[in-house]
Amino acid sequence: MFWLAIDASAPAGHDKMERLTSVGDQRIMRKNVKKIGLGGAAVLGLLLAVPASPAFAIxxxxxxxxxxxxxxxxxxxxxxxxxxxxxxxxxxxxxxxxxxxxxxxxxxxxxxxxxxxxxxxxxxxxxxxxxxxxxxxxxxxxxxxxx
Missing domain, CATH: 2.60.20.30 (Gamma-B Crystallin; domain 1)
Structure with a gap:
């Protein structure tokens, strides 16, 4: 939500600096969630891409x-x-x-x-x-x- 970071008017009882800090925390959280999601997708992709090998029981x-x-x-x-x-x-x-x-x-x-x-x-x-x-x-x- 980029609009919160550039909004000059703060809600009553909050100052602009406090809002910017919480927006920065949200960005870090989104990056972490995105990294975890991408890592999970990569693992899933490998599991699906590598075909099951037949058993070589000889x-x-x-x-x-x-x-x-x-x-x-x-x-x-x-x-x-x-x-x-x-x-x-x-x-x-x-x-x-x-x-x-x-x-x-x-x-x-x-x-x-x-x-x-x-x-x-x-x-x-x-x-x-x-x-x-x-x-x-x-x-x-x-x-x-x-x-």
Whole structure:
């Protein structure tokens, strides 16, 4: 209310200086309220602008004797090998070199891999397996997605 600040006539019992001080206090209050309001709007805007991320619940698990997990069989060289297994729906980035066989277990799985500088994607239904058929060739798997 700017008109109060420049009004030369004071109501009865009040002097001009007292009115100007109260107007200044009102301006400071408005600025504070405005800052709080803008801060709240910014927080709300961030909450609305950042989409909810899907849950990435995929887990790397011990394979044991189970055949229901997604299994990557890995050649270590010299006739030695190991494996890595994954369970639960989700997606994970990995960097697993030396993979020669992929088994889907009881899952629908998409595997992204690199071989010879080219990138490939394969989706396997439950119970399927892909392999290099003992050729000794291996690939680097860089993503596992269980549907």
């Amino acid at each position: 887990d790397q698990v011990a394979c044991g004797q189970r055949d229901d997990f997604v299994k990557l069989e890995i050649a270590l060289g010299g006739g030695l090998g190991t494996n890595r297994c994954f369970a639960n729906a989700g997606v994970t980035a990995v960097d697993i070199d030396g993979v020669h066989t992929i088994t889907s277990g009881n899952n629908k799985v998409t595997i992204n891999w690199e071989y010879g500088g080219l990138y490939y994607t394969e989706t396997l239904d439950p119970g399927f397996r892909i392999s290099t058929n003992g050729s000794g060739e291996t690939a680097r798997v860089y993503e596992v997605r269980i549907w």
